[in-house]
Each structure stands twice: as C-alpha cells, then as structure tokens.
Amino acid sequence: MTDSTALPQRVLVYGGGRMGAGIAHAFVAAGSSVEVVERDSASASAAVERVGGSLRKAADKGTLTEDPDTVLRRLTVSTSAHPEHGDVELAIEAVPEDLELKRSVFQRLEEALPHAVLATNTSSLSIDSIASGLKAPERFIGLHFFNPVPTSDLVEVVLGARTSAGLAEDARGWVAALGKTAIVVRDSPGFASSRLGVAIALEAMRMVQEGVASAADIDTAMTLGYRHPVGPLRTTDLVGLDVRLAIAEHLARELGPRFEPPQLLRDKVAAGELGRKTGQGFYAW
Template structure:
C-alpha cells in the first residue's frame, strides 16, 4: 500500500510544512489547512521552500514546478474531502488536538485514515473522541522532517492491524524508517529524549558543567549527532516543558521539570525560535 494519492495536513507550521513536503516528494497531492489566509499563505511558502531545497540538493528527480503543482493550501476543513489520509499537526494540547481531529473526521470518507503527529499525548485517549478509532494512529515525525530518517508509528488500543501495516509502508515510501510502539506516555523517543535532556538541565543548574561541555560529552562520547541541550533549543523549551509536565503527571516525579527550564520559558528563552535558550542563536 503506497502513500494515498491525496493527503491532508492540518497545520502548516514547521512540523506540518515538513510533513506536507515529505508526502509531496513521495508523489501525493497535498492540501494543508490553516486557521486563516495569512497562516495558509505562510504554510505554502514554507513547503515550497522545502521543495525547492530538495530540487537543489538533487534528492528528488522531479522539477519544482511538478512538485508545487501537487500542493495546495486552504482555510476550509471541507477541502480534506477525498483524502486517503489526513495528518493532524496542531500544537501539543490534548483538547485542541481532540477537537481538531473530530472536525477533520467529519469531512472524511469512511475508508480514510487519520493520524496525529503528537509527540507524547495518548493516542488511545485521542481515539476515544473519534467515531472510527480503528482508523486512527500516531505518526510522530521528527524535526526537521526533510532531514530526519525516523517516524514513530504509535498504535492505539483500537488501531487496526490494517492501519498498522499501511503506516509502516507509508513511512518506507517517504524514505524513512518506521519504529512501531504501543501507546504509552512519551512513546519511546520523547520519553528517552526528555529524560536525558532533563538530567542535562539539572547538571547545568547544579553547576556540574557548561551546556557546551555537557552536549560535547554526549556527541563525542555516545555519538549523538546533537547534544540534549542543543536538541532542546531546536525543539523549543516550551515544547519540552509541556511534554515533561505531561510525563510527570502520567509517569511520576522523575520527569518533573527542573526550575531552570521553567525560568527560561517564563523569560521567553524558548531556544532557536527566539534566539536564545541554553545556547545563543542570535
């Protein structure tokens, strides 16, 4: 089962644009739906820019004109009609995602698939809000999507075997590797990644070493491509704080966010997107 001929993406921010890019280059027609016209236009520019870079780097044999011809943006959920798959990529808030997924499902045919790009929220609990929970799973893409080779396929309690197999195939068709996990707080990647990052933050807080040296220890000693604190800056300190709070509530105090993380978020030091986090990005 190859990627569906039409794929919808709800949300055209950094992650949504990356997801749209991935499916465009895999041959699907992609519609990105955003909250208003300004956001939709910005989403189009993000995806088109990513597609142009793929052409420049030679990672696709298609022309830019051919790729962007398969891309459209909208502010109307009705434009998801006819999609074989829609991937939700709105901010990491359970109520927001649940209501968005419900609104999308109303526009889809009964045989369409639906997925969430959640990095930590319960896929099974989101599925409980849907009419067809067996046709829903998690597809956790990683930032930046074009360069990442991993997608976490998260199976909820009611996810069908057919969808589980289809999702593995889609991921392979996107040129990425699927890691299949059963629904659990933080799945595999976020749970381990956040655990390492929180301990690194505590070490900075306690004066054990600088952020630069802690990251260097993981890059040089454990061959991590990027250290846990720089990764936190790239992901966003606010995003990491939200995930940590959710994991602390569901898995216990070992995931309690350190004060240094709370203080930086309160000061607006959110990482690369604001120019400062644990590192200076200005």
C-alpha cells in the same frame, strides 16, 4: 523520487507550521497530492512559503530529483476541511500539543472525511485520549514525525487500543515509501522517542543548573562520547524549550517525579528564552 505506489495519493495535513509543512514536504516530494489546512489565508500563504523554501533547499542539496516548482504544484492550501474532500485517503493533524484542541480537530475531520485514515503527529499525548470522542477509532493512528521532517529518517507508528492491525501495516508501508524507517510502539506516555529524549535532556539541564559543566561541553560529551548527532541541549533549542517543558510536565503527571522539569527550564521559558525560534535558549542563535 520515492516509489509512491504504497503512498496515499491524496493527503490532508491539518496545520501548516514547521511540523505540518515538513510533513507536507515529505509527501509531495514522494508523489502524493497534499492539501494543507490552516486557520486563515495569511497562515495558509505562510505554509506554502515554508514548503516551497524547504523544497528549494532540498533541491540545492541534491536530495530532490524533481524541480521544486513542479513538486509544489502538488500542494494546495485551504482554510477549512470540507466534506466534499471524500477522496482524501490520509489526514494528518499537526497542531500544538493541546489535548482538547486535537480532539476537536479530529471530531471535525472524522465528520468531513468519513473514509480517510486519521493520524496524529503528537509527540507525547495519549492517542487513545485524543481518539476518545471518535466513532471509528479503528481508523485512527499515531504518526510521529521528527523535526526537521524532510531530513529525519524516523517515524514512530503509535498504535491505539483499537487501531486496526491492517492500518498498522499500511502505516509501515507509507513510512517506507517516504524513504524513512518506522518503529512501532503502543500508546504509552511519551512513546519511545520522547520519553528517552526528554529524560536525557532533563538530566543535562540539571547538570547545567548544578554547575557540573557548560551546555556546550555536555552536548560534546554526547556527540563525541556516545555518537549522538546532536547534543540534548542543542536539540532542546531546536525543538523549543516551551515544547520540552510541556512534554516534561505531561510525563511527570503520567510517570512520576523523575520527569519533573528543573527550575532552570521553567526560568528560561518564563523569560522567553525558547531556543532557536526566539534567538536564545541554551545557546545564542
């Protein structure tokens, strides 16, 4: 088990979908007690199943040194963030990429958890915009985890204009204690990873649209020619074509037409071909 001395002992994860469950997995496996907040009891139960299944897979692969059921006892779920959770040290939001939704979540969390560090897992939205309604933006930071969280080695630590310097150092320590590597970026559209990843993926889509090569051959060019572990189109299927489209549209608004989504991406999303989660994207799953 990772040394937990630098980790928050009590963590709240707001949202128990794939990303939220992955973040919860990372912290409970490292020794933290984690509460996942979901919108209703059915969603909360599903979050427990996600985390439990993920822990069992890790144990089967030999990457979890404790019994999965023992680790899972450090996880609780609820359907609201209550003010009495005053001992929560870190609250991480993992809800869909909707600015107003995230703002409303953090306004509730700031009131409920007056002493906790507040962190967003956004992959592209401005953290200063998300924090615009907060009374204490100095305790707000971006912690951009990558999917699948348990096996990903990277976390982007995103600093807002008013994030305290001490919090930035604490966040680097937490990431290290999770056994991952932190990169530190300032708040800017797409940060470092999404901006570069989406740029490559959009060009790959244009190449498919223009008949330059098949999706599989384009991905092979990047995995064998440039040593990318996964090609940009398969990655898009894993992330979700709808997610990639939303990020591309946001970057196009912020950075200009070089991020304009190709028609092929729009057509696939309109047809419900969203990648692995629907069984069809650039590949059949």
